[in-house]
Amino acid sequence: MRVRLIDIAHARSGDKGDTGNVGVIARKKEYYPILSKYLTVERVKQHFQGITLGTVERFDLPNLWALNFLLHESLGGGGTTSLKNDAQGKTLSSAMLRMELDIDETITL
């Protein structure tokens, strides 16, 4: 089935220099395995094409039903160097939540 990430997860983003971090948190415990399986580094890198110029890293926090992604070179240099309106990556979290996933499993929303 096709699932909108925003229906099964919430997110928060922050910045460290030119890197944005996006934490993606499953809304329910049963959604976490879906996130873990389908939100791969490749999928996220593809999603952020044109925004993230560097590499993507993923870290797992099963205790919080969450994944942490580091999106390198996403903030136009970051800090006071950046000319971006969103120089601190505050809206990277909602950009992540635009993702749609085609999953093999059937889940109830």
Added chain:
Amino acid sequence: MNTSVKEKIRIASGQGFWGDLQTAPYDQVSKGPIDYIMMDFLAEVTMSIMQKQKKRNPELGYAKDLVPIVEHILPTCIDKKIKIITNGGGVNPSGCRDAIFRWARKKGIKNLKIGVVLGDDILDRLGELRSKGILLNNMDTGETLSAVIDGVMSANVYFGAWPIVEALRQDAQIIITGRTTDTGLTLAPMIYEFDWKRDDWDKLAAGTVAGHILECGGQASGGNFSADWRSVHDLAHIGFPIAEAYLDGEIVITKHENSGGLVSLQTVKEQLMYEIGDPVHYITPDCVADFTTIQLEQVGQHRVKMFGVKGNPATDSYKVSMSYHDGYTAVGTLTYAWPDALEKARAANEILCTRLADLGLKFDEIRSEFMGYNSCHGPLSAVPDEVNEVVLRVGVRGHDHHAVERFGKELAPLILTGPPGVTGFAGGRPKPGEVIAYWPALIPKTAVTPRVEVTEV
């Protein structure tokens, strides 16, 4: 001297950054029982601004907003025996203390003890340190400091909780530091009250995580809430978070009952995920906390218990935050209305860039964005059939101050010499701002010693 070990203390978050909600500190000290209030005033670039202020006037160099806040809350804090811990001292914690003492004397306040933590400012020690082989290379890129050393504007070591603990042990009621980790501001009272040891790694990690939850104020208690922002009650009167810490290291995150906002598993998780890298190694001067061991449980309305946190030994180094001058930027905006708002904004941008090129102006970067269309989500943005209005936002960055300033003069002419239906220029000509770039480095702990001074008014 701490003569009795408490079982439970309440530490309130008062400010998440310099510029945060000015009413929050007074609400925290007056709306319910707390033992400590912590306030963070330092972003990355703040120290460089404060160094400039101190150069112009040696009595300045601290967060000026801090003094009126202390004036407002201090009578209540004295009454209720609430202690204040803040890094608003910037590059002049002593100057900040003196300003508060002057006000206190005018008010006839007696027996007030203020502690300052000094020694974090190493701007005048760079030559000495480098000659000793402490090179302060960029810890992210490996670049050598010599590349930027002439433009360095500030250099501060991140101290942790222990200097604050020392000040508490000398009975300070207000503690003003320079550069200290936000987590240290919250952890210190726990160490002091519960007599935790330097190698109680799990407890230090728990206090550190609580500090991370508190360090952005309302962002943990319903602010910027992705999961369900509409469900947050009365954001106008949001209660900042409070860490109710226990002797054994369990901590309940909560807020005052008669306040707006929301403390739930989801709000706490969002703040836990904010600005973290590798969660297993959350490195602070006091310990290395493992965020993958945090257990959370909702134990009441607006009460989330945190337990099971594991920590590892602290490293041998402190982090150093340095800033250096790296050019100038200027940004201007113009608003284009229907019809054809986006097309007109794009055309205006073309005209502007052509004129800048004709003038022979050189920039390191020109960036044009279309706010209201795709400035936030870029290529992920849905393409609407029609936009009612679009804000063209153009910025330039370069090392030629004249070029950046000259760019500022090219926005207004577009109103009368560009596409129609344009407005939003009354803000005035964009002026060049300084680029203050960030240089993180490491320094052996043996090379820097924090100094604590506690004095009475």
